[in-house]
Amino acid sequence: MAQDLTLIRNFSIIAHIDHGKSTLADRMMELTDTVAKRDMEEQLLDSMDIERERGITIKASAVRMFYHHTDGKTYMFNLIDTPGHVDFNYEVSRALAACEGAVLVVDATQGIEAQTLANVYLAVDNGLEVLPVINKVDLPSAEPERVVHEIEDIIGIPADDAPCISAKTGLNVEEVLAKIVDVVPAPKGSVEAPLKALIFDCLYDNYKGALSYVRVFDGEVRAGTKIRSMATGNTFDVTEVGVFAPTWKTVDSLSAGEVGYIAASIKSVAETKVGDTFTTADNPASEPLPGYKHVNPMVYCGIYPADGAHYNDLKDALDKLQLNDASLVYEHETSVALGYGFRCGFLGLLHMEIITERLEREFDLDLVTTAPSVVYHVYGLDGQKMVIDNPTNLPPAAEIEHMEEPMVKATIMTPSAYVGTIMELCQNNRGVFHDMNYIEEGRVNLHYTLPLNEIIYDFFDSLKSRSRGYASFDYEICGYEKSDLVRLDFLLNGEMCDALSTIVHKDRAYAKGRAVAEKLKDVIPRQQFEIPIQAAIGSKIIARETVKAVRKDVLAKCYGGDISRKKKLLEKQKEGKKRMRQVGSVSVPSDAFMSVLRING
Amino acid sequence: MTALYFHIPYCVQKCRYCDFCSVPVNDSIGRYCDALKTELQLRRNQYPGLSADTVFWGGGTPTVLPADALAGVLAYADRLFPFATDAEISIECNPKTASFDALKTLRTAGFNRLSIGLQSADNALLQRIGRVHSFEDFVHTYEWARRAGFSNINVDVMHGLPGQTQEDYLKTLETVCDLAPEHVSAYALILEEGTPLHADVMRGAETLPDEDAVADMQDAGMAFLHAHGYRRYEISNFAKPGYACRHNLTYWNNEPYLGFGVAAHSSMPEGRNWYRFSVTDRIPAYLKGVARGRVPEADRILINTFEQMFETVMLGLRKTEGVDDTAFQTRFGCSVFETYSEAIEANRRRGLLDESDPKFLRLNARGLDLLNSVLLDFRETNYWELLR
Numbered sequence: 001m002a003q004d005l006t007l008i009r010n011f012s013i014i015a016h017i018d019h020g021k022s023t024l025a026d027r028m029m030e031l032t033d034t035v036a037k038r039d040m041e042e043q044l045l046d047s048m049d050i051e052r053e054r055g056i057t058i059k060a061s062a063v064r065m066f067y068h069h070t071d072g073k074t075y076m077f078n079l080i081d082t083p084g085h086v087d088f089n090y091e092v093s094r095a096l097a098a099c100e101g102a103v104l105v106v107d108a109t110q111g112i113e114a115q116t117l118a119n120v121y122l123a124v125d126n127g128l129e130v131l132p133v134i135n136k137v138d139l140p141s142a143e144p145e146r147v148v149h150e151i152e153d154i155i156g157i158p159a160d161d162a163p164c165i166s167a168k169t170g171l172n173v174e175e176v177l178a179k180i181v182d183v184v185p186a187p188k189g190s191v192e193a194p195l196k197a198l199i200f201d202c203l204y205d206n207y208k209g210a211l212s213y214v215r216v217f218d219g220e221v222r223a224g225t226k227i228r229s230m231a232t233g234n235t236f237d238v239t240e241v242g243v244f245a246p247t248w249k250t251v252d253s254l255s256a257g258e259v260g261y262i263a264a265s266i267k268s269v270a271e272t273k274v275g276d277t278f279t280t281a282d283n284p285a286s287e288p289l290p291g292y293k294h295v296n297p298m299v300y301c302g303i304y305p306a307d308g309a310h311y312n313d314l315k316d317a318l319d320k321l322q323l324n325d326a327s328l329v330y331e332h333e334t335s336v337a338l339g340y341g342f343r344c345g346f347l348g349l350l351h352m353e354i355i356t357e358r359l360e361r362e363f364d365l366d367l368v369t370t371a372p373s374v375v376y377h378v379y380g381l382d383g384q385k386m387v388i389d390n391p392t393n394l395p396p397a398a399e400i401e402h403m404e405e406p407m408v409k410a411t412i413m414t415p416s417a418y419v420g421t422i423m424e425l426c427q428n429n430r431g432v433f434h435d436m437n438y439i440e441e442g443r444v445n446l447h448y449t450l451p452l453n454e455i456i457y458d459f460f461d462s463l464k465s466r467s468r469g470y471a472s473f474d475y476e477i478c479g480y481e482k483s484d485l486v487r488l489d490f491l492l493n494g495e496m497c498d499a500l501s502t503i504v505h506k507d508r509a510y511a512k513g514r515a516v517a518e519k520l521k522d523v524i525p526r527q528q529f530e531i532p533i534q535a536a537i538g539s540k541i542i543a544r545e546t547v548k549a550v551r552k553d554v555l556a557k558c559y560g561g562d563i564s565r566k567k568k569l570l571e572k573q574k575e576g577k578k579r580m581r582q583v584g585s586v587s588v589p590s591d592a593f594m595s596v597l598r599i600n601g
Numbered sequence: 602m603t604a605l606y607f608h609i610p611y612c613v614q615k616c617r618y619c620d621f622c623s624v625p626v627n628d629s630i631g632r633y634c635d636a637l638k639t640e641l642q643l644r645r646n647q648y649p650g651l652s653a654d655t656v657f658w659g660g661g662t663p664t665v666l667p668a669d670a671l672a673g674v675l676a677y678a679d680r681l682f683p684f685a686t687d688a689e690i691s692i693e694c695n696p697k698t699a700s701f702d703a704l705k706t707l708r709t710a711g712f713n714r715l716s717i718g719l720q721s722a723d724n725a726l727l728q729r730i731g732r733v734h735s736f737e738d739f740v741h742t743y744e745w746a747r748r749a750g751f752s753n754i755n756v757d758v759m760h761g762l763p764g765q766t767q768e769d770y771l772k773t774l775e776t777v778c779d780l781a782p783e784h785v786s787a788y789a790l791i792l793e794e795g796t797p798l799h800a801d802v803m804r805g806a807e808t809l810p811d812e813d814a815v816a817d818m819q820d821a822g823m824a825f826l827h828a829h830g831y832r833r834y835e836i837s838n839f840a841k842p843g844y845a846c847r848h849n850l851t852y853w854n855n856e857p858y859l860g861f862g863v864a865a866h867s868s869m870p871e872g873r874n875w876y877r878f879s880v881t882d883r884i885p886a887y888l889k890g891v892a893r894g895r896v897p898e899a900d901r902i903l904i905n906t907f908e909q910m911f912e913t914v915m916l917g918l919r920k921t922e923g924v925d926d927t928a929f930q931t932r933f934g935c936s937v938f939e940t941y942s943e944a945i946e947a948n949r950r951r952g953l954l955d956e957s958d959p960k961f962l963r964l965n966a967r968g969l970d971l972l973n974s975v976l977l978d979f980r981e982t983n984y985w986e987l988l989r
Contacts, residue, residue, distance in 0.1 A: 442663055528814075528951060528971060551816030554972040556789040556837050561606060561852050561866040563877060563912060564902065570915070 003076055005257045009184045010078045011131075012096055014120055015105035016113040016472070020135040021280070022104055024167040024176070025063070025079060031173060032065035032077065061201060062213055062259050064243040067177050071119055075181055078259035080200065080215075082119070087348030089476065090295050093122050094200045094275045095212045095293055097258065098215030101129040101184030104151070108134045108142035108164070111150050111443070113472035114413040120155055131183045133176055138166040146440075152494065187217075189256035195219030195227070196286040197262070197278040202269040205322035208240065208248075210266040214278060215259050217289060222253035226281040229274055230288035235281045236264035269326045276350065285383050297329055297345025298406070298477065299352055299372045299456055300389040301360070302499065304341030306366035306579060306590045310432045311340045317363035318342060321355060328355055333390070337499040338593070343390055349456050357588065368581065368590040370414060370499045374452045377404040377480055378499045391501040397538055404480040406452040408418055412463070414471035417442050421466040429454035430505060450475070451483065453503070488513055491534040495584035499593050516541040523592040526550035531586050602627040602853040603869075604655045605682060607637065607674070608862035609663040610884060613698060617731035617801070618794035622864035622882045622895035629884055633862070634670045636891045638677050640861050643896055645681040648859070648869070653849035654685040659694075666696040668703035672710030679711070682859075689714055689847045694735035694742065701745040706843070707796075708750045714846075715746050716786075721762060722773040729763055730798070736776070743780055752842060760822055762790055762796070763807045770818045771825055778829040783844035786835045788824055789815055801881040816970075836919050836969060853920050854928070855913040863887045864899075873988040875904045894971075906933065907984040910940060914962070914979050918972060923955070923963030937962050940987060944978035 015021035017124050026462035029035045065077040073256040082095040096102065102123040106112055123130055127312040134144045144164050151159040163179060165172040197214035202512050204210050214221075221227065225238045241261040243251040254260040266272055274295075305314045329345040340437065346352040352372060359365050378394065379401045388394055410431070414422055416438070423433065426448045434447040450459075463471050488509050500520075504512050513535030520533050524547050533544040555566060580587035611630060612623045645651075656678065663671060671692070684690070691714035692707060699707075704715070717764060721727055722736045746754055756777050760770045777785060792799050792809065801807035810818070823833060831839035838846065851858050860867045864882040869875070878901035881887050890897030904912065910933055917924035929937040938945060944963065950953055953968030953975055968975055 528974065548813075550971065550974075551813060552789070552819065552970050554836055554970060554975050555791070557791050561858055561860060561868065562879070563852075563866070563868065563916070564900075566915065567912075570976055570980065573973055574980060577977060601683065 003255065005189065006186045007073060007179050008076045008078070008187050008257045009101065010080065010099045010187055010257070011101040011103060011180060011184050012080045012082050012099045012123070013103045013105055014082065014116060014130075015135075016039070016107065016110070016116045019107040019113075019116070021105055024103070024135065024165075025081070025131070027167050027173045028077075028177065029063065030170075032067050032175060034063065034065040049133075050095040059202070060598050062244055062261075064245040064249075064259070069178065069181050076178065076258075077177075078215075083272065086297075087346070087351040089118075089122075090293065090347075091201070091274055092119060092562040094126060094291065096123050096126045096200055097289070098200045099123075099126075099128055099184075100187055101131060101180065103133045103180065104130050104155075105167075106147050106151060108136045108144045108147050109139050111147050112154055112413070112439075114474040115409050115472055117154065117413070118411065119474075129185060130155070130157055131176075131179055132157065132162040134159075134162050134164045135167050137164040138169055138171060144584065146523050150440055152427065166178065166479045175555065187257035189216070189218045191218075191220050191256045193218035193223055193256070194283050195225070195278065195280045195288055196285045197221060197227075198289045199272055199274055199276045199278065202274060202324075202326060204269055205263075207246075208263045208309050210269045210272060210315060210323070211261045211263050212266070212272045212278070213259070213261050214254065216254050216256055218256050218285065218422060219280065220253050220255040221262060221278070221280075221304060225280045226285060227262070228281040229272065229276050230279055230285070231273060231276040231292055232271070234271060236266055238262055238264045246525065268323055268601055270322070273326065274561070278529050295327060297375075297389075298452065298505045299346045299374060300332060300343055301329075301339065301346075301352060301371035301372040302335060302341055302390070303344050304335065304338040304368045304370075307366050308339045310365060311485070314359070314365055314367075315362065316344065317359050317365060318344070320363075321358060325355075335370075335392075335499050337497045337581055337588070338370070339404075341368075345389065345492050349460070366579075366590075368499075369594050371502050372595070373503060374406050374456060374502060376406075376485065379403070388503075391487050391503045394503060397486065402482055402484045405485060406453050407478050407481050408450055408455065408475040409456070409478045410446075410448045410450050410473065410475040411469055412446040412448065412473050413439065414440050414446065414467050414491050417469060418467040419444055419446070422446065422463065422471060425459070425462055425466055426450065429459060430508070431580060449478065451481075451505070452477065453505075472515075484500065487536050487571055488516075489536045490516065491532075492520075492524070492583050492586040492588065493529075493531045494534075495586075496536075497583045497588070499581075509537055510542050513537075517545040519542045520592060522545055523547040524586065524588055528589060529585075538595065563588060602654045602685070603651050603682070603850055604657070604856070604858035605653045605678060606848075606858055606860040606864040606865055606867075607656070607658045607663070607678075608860065608880075609633075609658060609660040609666060610863050610882075611665045612660065612662045613665060613695070613733045614731065617729075617794070617798040618790055618796055619797050621661065622660075624884065626665050629888065631670075632667060632888055633884070634666065634674055636888050637674050637861055639797060639891045641674075641681050643891070643894065644859060644861070645769070651859070652683045652685060654688050655851060656684065656688060656690040657848040658879055659693045661693045662698050662718075663692050664699040664703065664707075668699075668706035668710075671712075672706055675710055675712070684711070689753075691716055691846070693718065694746075695732075696738035696742040697744060699745075701749060704745050704749040713751070713836055714755070714759065715751045716784075717742055717746070717782075718757045719773075719777065720757060720759045721765070721769070722776045723765075723769055726765060726769065735766075743782075746785045754782040755786055755846065756780075756782045757786045757788070759788050759790050760818040761810055761811055763802075763809055765810060765818070767814070767821055770822055774822055774825050776830075778826070778831075784838070784840045784846060785826060786832055786838050787819075787826065789819060789873065791843070819910055832921075834921050835970065850920075853916045854925075855909070855916050862958075864888075869906075875909055877902050877904055897946055897954040909933070910937075910984075911982070914941065915976055918962070918968075921963070921969070923961040926960050926962060935987075940984075941979055941982055944975075944982060947978050948975050 010491045013021045062080045067075045067077050080095050082092045137144050148159045163172050163175045196218040197216045199212045201213040228235045241254045243260040275292035279285040320332050327347050330342040333343040378388050381401050431448040431450040436446050439445050484506045485503050486506050488502050488504050490497050517535045518535045530549045531547040533545045534541045579590050610622045611626045688713045692712045693716045695718045719739045724735045742854050826839045833839050836844045857869050866879045868877050879899045881897040881899045886897050924937050955963040955965040
């Protein structure tokens with residue numbers, strides 16, 4: 001029997017990293033007896049190790065709870081979790097589209113951050129009711145009144161009666177639950193209408209296969225229903241429908257207004273795209289739900305096994321990760337310096353870091369990653385457009401008419417004391433200033449247009465260090481612009497090292513070439529011969545450094561007959577040598593390829 | 602014939618760079634000498650009929666023990682492992698730990714080679730690295746040793762010390778050469794983890810000369826010693842003709858040696874097998890174990906023939922003479938040149954070999970400087986291929 005729509009509330013929690021989203025979700029699950037306190041694994045929603053360590057949520061999921069309101073009725077709460085990072089902007093927007101309301105959690109000691117603001121706007125754009133909540137009021141440095149004003153001033157929603165809570169201690173969390181019933185509208189929809197279910201997340205389960213998390217807007221789905229993807233036209237037989245509460249639980253059906261998962265004869269998550277609409281194959285809806293788009297990777301890099309023998313292990317690991325993460329793309333590539341590996345595409349920098357870290361941690365792989373690259377549009381003299389995501393594939397300058405690079409619109413929120421240094425940083429990174437407005441006394445909002453190419457290296461780290469961690473940053477891609485770009489190559493002992501090539505703006509090439517050459521000089525160990533390091537644009541050498549030949553490589557000491565100690569030192573040296581890549585006659589340590597990025601802008 | 606090593610793990614004070622097994626002098630000294638005697642007896646039962654042609658007492662600082670106690674253990678060793686008539690019997694000593702009388706006692710007891718740790722002639726530098734003596738103390742010890750009848754003396758010096766310049770180092774060598782010892786050991790400082798100096802360097806409280814400065818010091822030092830009649834016969838060892846240290850040559854020739862005392866290492870054939878083993882580095886465990894009739898070993902590894910071959914090369918190439926192919930063939934039944942033809946060819950191409958004598962696998966001066974990387978090539982050898 002379909003649930004009474006007036007007794008359903010679908011909502012998300014919007015919060016900045018560390019502002020307490022997961023803790024609040026935990027308390028809600030306890031208060032609704034969804035999970036017993038003693039079974040509570042801290043922060044249940046974030047199930048991956050890496051998420052836990054970084055305090056961020058990568059994959060969305062949904063939890064069903066039942067709340068006994070003081071009005072005597074029992075409400076079904078579907079809490080839809082949203083990824084907390086700009087790389088997953090599209091996923092966030094789809095998760096929000098599955099809700100009628102959002103709980104905005106703001107840290108009473110910190111205030112609103114750029115990321116939160118972006119997500120609140122996304123929620124408002126999706127027509128959600130926003131329920132502000134002030135968290136961490138138990139801390140001595142809490143300033144709830146200031147934060148209330150900030151919410152009213154910046155977001156423009158009343159926050160007078162926002163619950164002041166401590167998710168950590170549980171203070172006033174009950175009040176939040178009651179307010180959700182009052183503030184968040186009940187879903188609308190008709191069980192009789194043809195099925196319309198919005199896919200807002202996909203994941204792969206070893207036993208159930210590819211699972212789609214859906215919000216049903218109209219109609220009903222149950223095991224045995226034949227469903228069709230409205231984006232691809234593919235049809236599937238539903239084998240199971242269920243909810244997460246907070247472990248898998250099969251239900252008879254999911255009907256209009258409800259949230260849950262669908263298991264069907266779907267081979268991989270790549271077949272079910274976030275934002276797609278499922279309908280019934282025999283009585284399809286006429287229109288899909290709005291908002292679906294195909295998401296392209298924004299950042300590419302080469303990923304290679306540190307030991308060439310582990311190529312197949314890396315391939316298996318990528319295959320497995322892709323089962324769960326349709327936004328990860330990769331294809332085989334060969335580098336002269338690094339051998340066999342993969343060109344991998346990511347939604348953004350964080351996504352890239354998460355994937356490489358998971359490869360190393362969960363699959364125990366030792367990796368060499370090359371400098372990330374954005375996707376360039378290159379127009380040949382013949383007017384033909386090429387899409388280049390690997391600097392090595394850039395045609396010679398003489399064959400290029402012009403190039404375009406992706407730009408982002410960036411919002412930076414910072415205490416006003418750091419405005420000067422942040423403007424300098426943006427300027428150094430070819431930023432174009434748009435405007436600056438005071439959010440309140442002492443805090444400003446800066447708007448810039450920046451090339452994506454400039455922010456994928458260490459922009460975020462520099463921003464954090466220049467602002468002592470206080471500035472927050474959000475960006476969205478805003479199209480391509482014509483730009484004067486060149487490929488910067490590096491030669492080691494006269495031989496080009498393809499894995500070090502990058503595409504940079506012409507005005508920055510000299511400085512970058514010099515900085516990287518200096519860095520390489522430090523990371524490449526001395527060898528038996530002198531090694532010239534050259535930075536070049538085409539055939540023109542723009543910087544040169546030299547790694548001097550090694551003078552002494554010998555153990556001076558006689559360890560009183562302790563031969564095994566000598567042998568151990570030798571073994572250590574041998575291991576170190578194994579971790580080196582051979583570029584012509586030069587041995588280059590694996591991390592040299594990535595350390596090249598750590599050049600301060 | 603074999604070589605005997607005795608480890609005396611006591612010092613007046615540990616130097617800031619030292620990671621050898623040593624502790625401040627304490628009241629376990631008496632029991633330690635007794636334990637050495639028991640250990641001699643236990644090992645004699647294990648290796649009956651063995652005699653010694655070299656004996657070496659190292660540490661620590663052996664001379665912090667009373668000279669008569671050392672003499673007693675030495676006499677006991679001579680009874681159980683009879684010393685050859687021309688045996689080389691060395692003892693290490695630090696200035697300020699041995700009086701003229703003590704040196705006289707040692708010489709009379711049979712010690713015939715004295716190795717004195719000077720490290721530097723610069724008193725400020727000595728203090729900086731935690732040595733307990735001055736240069737003047739060293740000169741006294743040296744003169745007493747000569748008067749006591751030591752006609753074979755080694756002096757240890759170091760380069761690459763904190764704040765040391767090439768000038769400082771050459772000055773030390775000059776004062777040493779003026780005294781005309783028979784042997785000089787000239788080591789580069791190795792910054793070992795876990796030492797106070799390492800900690801100081803890590804937190805920036807102490808700075809060491811850079812890689813190039815150390816290499817310059819070493820090269821200048823070698824030239825200086827060469828000009829003063831000292832021939833380099835091993836990476837860090839220099840001697841007047843006929844005074845190379847026979848005990849240390851045992852190590853570099855990969856011949857058997859038996860170690861006594863805590864942290865002492867041994868390398869011994871047993872039947873058809875060859876073992877390397879070492880004694881625990883904990884004094885109480887050593888004393889207790891030996892008293893119960895069993896030497897507490899820290900580890901024991903069987904060295905297979907391929908490893909023995911590699912070790913012979915690894916150690917032999919430290920000598921300027923190189924690896925003697927005749928001896929190699931006698932021991933292993935194959936030529937070092939055939940066994941390691943690939944590695945040898947690689948290093949020939951790099952110009953690191955001295956091929957003046959076809960009977961020796963020998964490195965030239967540059968090859969000795971790069972010994973570690975040379976050995977990595979030898980480590981790659983696939984012995985099973987040779988058997989086919």
